[in-house]
Amino acid sequence: MEQEYAIYKGEKLLCIGTKEECAKELGVQPEYIYWLTTPTAKRRLESRRNPEKCTVGIKL
Template structure:
């Protein structure tokens, strides 16, 4: 299973599967996956958001 690391700005929020992270943040698992997409990255770049939620997909070893 893929794991994700979730940050808000520089603050670490959680680590786990999309479902685990979604439960912790109170969002859908699809939202966690969306946060890793190029579309979300473009949206952040346009907005110049302060302390945005950043999700990093961790590679399987």
């Protein structure tokens, strides 16, 4: 079974599914969905001026 992801923008849930399903719904590459869950993406989020407006990915 493939890893599933939940993608949020602030408090709003954008989609749930595999990285391919989420990528198709958001119009991005599947690698971007995976990247949203990496430590690098989380560090960049912390340094943003308005982190509550950022797109965030969580592995389920």
